[in-house]
Amino acid sequence: MVETTKKRNRIFNYFSTEEKFAGGVAWCAGCPLELTARFTAKVMGDKMIFVGTPGCAAPVLHGQNIGAWHKVAYLASVMTGVPSKATGLSRYFNRIGLDATVVCFTGDGCATDVGFQPLSGAAERREKIIYLAYDNEGYMNTGNQRSSATPLGAATTTTPVGKLSRGKPTVSKNMPMVMLMHRPRYMATATLSHLEDFAKKLQKAKEMVKEGFVYLHVFSPCPVGWRIDSSLSIEVCRNAVRTNYFPLWEAEDGKPRITVEVPAPRPVTEFTKLMRKFSHLKEDGLANLQKEVDYRFSLLKSLCDAAKEEKKAKAESK
Amino acid sequence: MVIKHKNIFTTESAWSDADKVLLCLDTGGWRTERPVLDQSKCNYCGLCALYCPPQCMLDKGDHYEANLAYCKGCGICAHECPRGALTMVPEGEFADEG
Amino acid sequence: MKAKKGTIRVITGNAVGAYGAMLCRPEVIAAYPITPQSEIAEQLAQFRADGVLDAEFVEVEGENSAMNVVLAASVAGARVFTATSSYGLVFMYDALQEASGFRTPVVMVNANRETPGIHAVSAGQQDMISARDTGWVQIIVENDQEILDQIIMAYRLAEDYDIQLPVMVNYDGYYLSYLAEAVEIPQIEDVDAFLAPLKKQPPRPRLVPGVAKGCGTHGIEMGYVEARYKHWQALERVKNKADEIDKAFGDYFGRYYGGQIEEYRTGDADIVVVASGSATGTARTVIDAKREQGIKVGLIKMRLFRPFPAEKLIEALKGKKAVGVIDRSVCFGWKYGPICTELMALSPKLETVPILSYIDGLANLDINVPHIGRVVDEVYAAARGKPYQEVTWIPMEEER
Numbered sequence: 001m002v003e004t005t006k007k008r009n010r011i012f013n014y015f016s017t018e019e020k021f022a023g024g025v026a027w028c029a030g031c032p033l034e035l036t037a038r039f040t041a042k043v044m045g046d047k048m049i050f051v052g053t054p055g056c057a058a059p060v061l062h063g064q065n066i067g068a069w070h071k072v073a074y075l076a077s078v079m080t081g082v083p084s085k086a087t088g089l090s091r092y093f094n095r096i097g098l099d100a101t102v103v104c105f106t107g108d109g110c111a112t113d114v115g116f117q118p119l120s121g122a123a124e125r126r127e128k129i130i131y132l133a134y135d136n137e138g139y140m141n142t143g144n145q146r147s148s149a150t151p152l153g154a155a156t157t158t159t160p161v162g163k164l165s166r167g168k169p170t171v172s173k174n175m176p177m178v179m180l181m182h183r184p185r186y187m188a189t190a191t192l193s194h195l196e197d198f199a200k201k202l203q204k205a206k207e208m209v210k211e212g213f214v215y216l217h218v219f220s221p222c223p224v225g226w227r228i229d230s231s232l233s234i235e236v237c238r239n240a241v242r243t244n245y246f247p248l249w250e251a252e253d254g255k256p257r258i259t260v261e262v263p264a265p266r267p268v269t270e271f272t273k274l275m276r277k278f279s280h281l282k283e284d285g286l287a288n289l290q291k292e293v294d295y296r297f298s299l300l301k302s303l304c305d306a307a308k309e310e311k312k313a314k315a316e317s318k
Numbered sequence: 319m320v321i322k323h324k325n326i327f328t329t330e331s332a333w334s335d336a337d338k339v340l341l342c343l344d345t346g347g348w349r350t351e352r353p354v355l356d357q358s359k360c361n362y363c364g365l366c367a368l369y370c371p372p373q374c375m376l377d378k379g380d381h382y383e384a385n386l387a388y389c390k391g392c393g394i395c396a397h398e399c400p401r402g403a404l405t406m407v408p409e410g411e412f413a414d415e416g
Numbered sequence: 417m418k419a420k421k422g423t424i425r426v427i428t429g430n431a432v433g434a435y436g437a438m439l440c441r442p443e444v445i446a447a448y449p450i451t452p453q454s455e456i457a458e459q460l461a462q463f464r465a466d467g468v469l470d471a472e473f474v475e476v477e478g479e480n481s482a483m484n485v486v487l488a489a490s491v492a493g494a495r496v497f498t499a500t501s502s503y504g505l506v507f508m509y510d511a512l513q514e515a516s517g518f519r520t521p522v523v524m525v526n527a528n529r530e531t532p533g534i535h536a537v538s539a540g541q542q543d544m545i546s547a548r549d550t551g552w553v554q555i556i557v558e559n560d561q562e563i564l565d566q567i568i569m570a571y572r573l574a575e576d577y578d579i580q581l582p583v584m585v586n587y588d589g590y591y592l593s594y595l596a597e598a599v600e601i602p603q604i605e606d607v608d609a610f611l612a613p614l615k616k617q618p619p620r621p622r623l624v625p626g627v628a629k630g631c632g633t634h635g636i637e638m639g640y641v642e643a644r645y646k647h648w649q650a651l652e653r654v655k656n657k658a659d660e661i662d663k664a665f666g667d668y669f670g671r672y673y674g675g676q677i678e679e680y681r682t683g684d685a686d687i688v689v690v691a692s693g694s695a696t697g698t699a700r701t702v703i704d705a706k707r708e709q710g711i712k713v714g715l716i717k718m719r720l721f722r723p724f725p726a727e728k729l730i731e732a733l734k735g736k737k738a739v740g741v742i743d744r745s746v747c748f749g750w751k752y753g754p755i756c757t758e759l760m761a762l763s764p765k766l767e768t769v770p771i772l773s774y775i776d777g778l779a780n781l782d783i784n785v786p787h788i789g790r791v792v793d794e795v796y797a798a799a800r801g802k803p804y805q806e807v808t809w810i811p812m813e814e815e816r
Contacts, residue, residue: 006380009364019373023388024345027371030392034371047625051488063334063633065326067341073623075491076632078510081484084446084476088488088496089623091472092444095494100625118484121477195368223392231393231406234369325642329621330580330650331519332643334633 014199015042021070025060030230032192032220032237033057033134039195040103040132041072043202048101050074051086053115055107056141056222057134079110083122086129094128101130101206108135108149112173123182123213130205130214133175136222144225148173152292153285154277156225161280171292176217176249177299183254185212190248191219193238197248197259204250219246227276239271244297255307256300268293345372349391351406353384359403366395366404419606419669425599429592432560432599433499433525433585434459436567438469439607440523442497444489446474446482448504451537452589453527456499471497479504483511483522487582490520491631493622495571498522501589502529502543509550515582516551517647518631519620521574522582523567527589528693528744530779538780539590541693541745544721545754551647553583553654554722556692560597563587565671568607569661577617578653586721588744590780591694602669610668651723658720674717676725679732681707682714687795688733690741690759692718695783699742702788713792724758730765738770738799740791744777751807770798776810 020041027034033056041048050072052061060069062076077085086102093100104119111119111133119131138156139145146156152171155161159168176189186208188201198218205214221228221236228236240246241260245268248260268290272278281289327333353366360381367375367382371392374385384395396404427435433456437445447457463469472489476482479500486496500508505526515522530540544554553573557566563585570583587593623631635643659675666672681703682688691699696717703715716732718725733739743753750757752773760771774791777783787810798804 006362008362008377009368011368012364015368022340022342023372023374023385024343025372026343026345029348029371029390030394031371035369035373038371038373049623049625063336063630064341064636065332065633065639066328066334067339068334068336068628068630068633069341071336071340071628072630073625073627074630074632075488075623076630076634077484077488078514080480081511081514084481084484085488087474087481088444088446088485088490088494089492091474091485092489092492092494093625095443095472098625117478118481121481124477125475192369229393231397233371233392234394234398323638323642326639327642327646330643330646331517331621331631332633332635332639333621334630336628336630 011196011199014196014203015039017042017045020072021060025069027056027060028224028230030223030233032233033136035192036134036218036220037061037105039198040105040202041070043199044101044103044206047099048072048103049089051077051082051089051102051104053077053079053082053106053110054141055110056136057105057107058141061105079106079114081118082106082110082115083127083129083131084118087122087127090128101209104129104131106133107140108133108137108175109139109147112148112175120182123179123184123215126185126212128209128212130209130216132216132218134218134220135175136220136225137172138222138225140222140225144222149175151289153281153289155280166280166285174296179215179217180251180254180256180303182213184215186250186252187215188250188259189217189219189246191237191241191246193234194241194248194260201250208252225277228274232274236271236274239266239274242266243268243271243293245271245293247297247300249300249304255310256304257307258300258304345390346387349389349409351391351393351408352386352389352412353393353395353404354407355381355383356403356405357381359401361401363400365398365400369394369398417668420603422600422602425601426596427560427599428455428594428596429560429563429587430455430527430594431459432563433567434463435601436564437497438463439602439604440568440571440611441495442471443494444472444474444486444496445498446476446485447499448476448479448482450479450501450504452529452593453499453501455593456525479507480511483508483515486522487511487515487518487520490522491518491623495575496522497524499525499527501527502531505543505547506531509547512547512550512552514632517643519580519647519650520582521580523570523574523585524582525563525567525585525587527593528586529589536779539588540778541586541743544584544586545745545747547584548722551651552722553581553651554586555583555719556586556721557719558694558696558717560592560595560599561671562673563592564599564601565665565669565673568602568610569665571611572614572661573654573657575614576657577620579650579657580620581650581654586693588694606669610665654723655720655725655727673719676720676728677732678717678719680715680717682716682732684712685714685736686712687738687740687792687799688714688716688736689788689791689795690716690718690739690755692721692755693744695742695744695777698783698785699788702785702792706789706792711792711796713796718755721755726762729759730762733766736769738772738795740772740774740795742774742776742783742788742791744783746775746778753807770804772798772804773807774810775807778811781811
């Protein structure tokens with residue numbers, strides 16, 4: 001045996017509380033959402049309440065008759081009502097002095113499409129709730145239909161590849177940027193390859209929600225829908241970060257900063273080659289996607305720079 | 319009406335109670351291959367256990383082993399191991415273990 | 417034990433709605449403005465600003481959110497209140513289903529207004545009708561005093577352990593929402609006393625952080641059937657409970673409303689007119705006038721619409737020779753008005769009598785004295801064997 005570190009990896013310390021979910025639950029083999037849910041429950045602690053909704057999470061977050069797959073209190077909701085229900089809960093618990101962390105747990109379909117209005121409303125009102133959107137870039141539980149989070153050129157069952165169309169013709173909503181414009185107390189992007197970064201953001205979310213609205217956008221690829229080998233899920237997350245396809249950043253009160261710097265970003269093809277949802281794209285299609293990735297990152301970078309400048313100016317003026 | 323149904327819920331509406339019934343699937347029965355560890359290569363870095371979606375890696379003090387009751391055989395642990403200490407082996411090779 | 421005298425104020429139906437809510441001490445309120453109800457939200461906000469109402473007030477971005485906020489707070493154990501009308505009511509359609517299916521005792525006032533099939537900003541009961549299958553208790557009131565009293569009774573009904581259902585108090589937009597009448601506002605201590613019996617009942621299930629219970633689990637096969645069955649049974653229990661609460665209210669505050677229905681001069685009547693809402697007030701005048709002319713006519717005021725007061729109606733219509741039903745809405749797919757269609761479902765138990773359907777009062781056009789007079793005359797003729805029109809759209813038959 002090679003020399004061991006013998007000490008347990010310190011990242012476990014972030015996730016050291018008791019496992020809330022049953023050992024065997026119905027998420028697909030290799031699904032990053034399973035990791036997201038288990039870790040979120042571990043960091044948020046005993047006083048967490050889920051508000052879940054139809055999507056990939058619901059079959060596990062919500063029970064079946066009197067049985068449930070985990071020991072967390074939850075309230076099920078249709079997609080149009082998630083953050084509003086969370087608002088009702090958090091306002092009342094606050095009022096009666098009951099310690100509670102209310103977490104909305106929805107997919108990108110709910111967050112960017114059918115449930116966007118109440119999400120935007122709750123964010124604007126600074127409701128003390130955490131909204132976690134797991135982004136698998138489509139309606140995956142119903143079989144991979146496009147959502148407004150589906151990227152440019154991606155093949156889905158409703159934006160298929162055929163003689164007349166080559167995947168989704170429009171760019172996705174830049175949801176993290178949209179939420180940044182709401183200036184939540186705290187928001188962050190996170191993914192499952194960078195666990196310590198994710199853990200820190202979950203911890204921060206748990207603290208910051210006492211002061212205002214928190215939005216977490218978790219990049220969670222779908223091995224089944226994107227046609228990735230189940231063993232590559234984490235590598236896909238990692239490459240998404242390394243190509244700037246999904247930069248990791250956070251923002252307090254609307255002032256963003258990048259949390260995982262990528263000094264030499266790789267071409268987006270390093271990401272797209274791992275899955276078959278982009279395999280129909282030729283050079284021009286891939287070039288368009290690269291342009292979109294570059295544009296988004298430059299936008300993010302300029303906002304981060306502006307925030308840094310403002311911070312410096314404030315510090316100097318003191 | 320003669321009611322023969324025996325109530326499933328103790329409540330008026332549909333509430334689940336995990337303290338009464340905690341559901342669990344035999345996800346171990348899903349897999350077609352399982353991770354096998356070469357302990358000589360393992361340095362207990364823990365990445366396999368951290369990245370395992372069902373969080374079913376058991377801590378053995380100086381290495382980790384998959385809990386075969388729940389391991390779905392996704393292969394993430396083997397792919398992510400920096401030392402190549404884990405290999406995915408088809409279930410058929412363990413048929414006589416039952 | 418009797419309540420003390422209340423304070424008399426001359427206020428609009430909307431303001432009354434806000435007073436009714438305030439007196440019952442709701443803990444979480446969410447509301448979105450919509451004509452003809454906006455004043456309720458304004459009055460509640462003013463109460464709060466003046467320290468008279470200590471409640472969480474969520475200024476939501478839409479009615480769908482309003483219902484979601486209050487139903488969730490109710491699942492957590494709060495007493496809640498909201499108010500809407502027409503377009504807002506249909507916008508919260510999915511949340512209405514969850515509110516009743518999750519058995520939350522939400523109390524909501526609905527200022528009746530036409531639904532958006534044709535854009536209109538006018539009174540009508542179409543909104544209430546379009547929500548009749550949402551599993552809610554639905555009550556219709558006649559005047560401002562009744563709005564206030566019914567809100568208080570609604571909490572006593574909704575939160576009753578045997579019921580646990582949301583209650584919608586319907587009142588005519590414009591006719592009542594903007595009408596200022598003299599209303600006796602009870603003392604808040606008396607309202608507390610009237611609602612106090614609820615505290616002695618077992619607590620309903622509630623969501624608690626740290627307790628492994630979840631609301632809204634999937635209903636699989638018989639789980640679903642059982643939950644629906646229990647809901648259906650609870651709605652049936654509402655009928656007797658509504659009568660009990662009406663009596664308790666009357667005994668304490670001195671105002672009785674009849675419970676499921678109110679019967680006005682039906683005892684010795686040969687024919688009956690069935691009406692609801694503010695038009696009932698006009699109808700009473702017509703009934704009295706016709707009685708002077710020797711026509712033995714009575715009036716049934718529909719108060720409880722959901723659940724449908726079938727047994728009470730059968731009892732009240734026993735021996736009557738003809739019935740006229742005035743609907744302030746349309747029943748899509750049936751010739752007759754909605755309430756009339758439902759009453760006709762009782763036909764086998766009524767002995768075959770002519771049931772005449774009248775559709776009137778749409779789009780803020782008045783159900784006035786001549787209209788109701790015509791209804792009485794035609795029902796009277798039908799009772800004496802003359803041929804009659806099964807359904808009449810009164811406004812369509814008028815020359816303008």
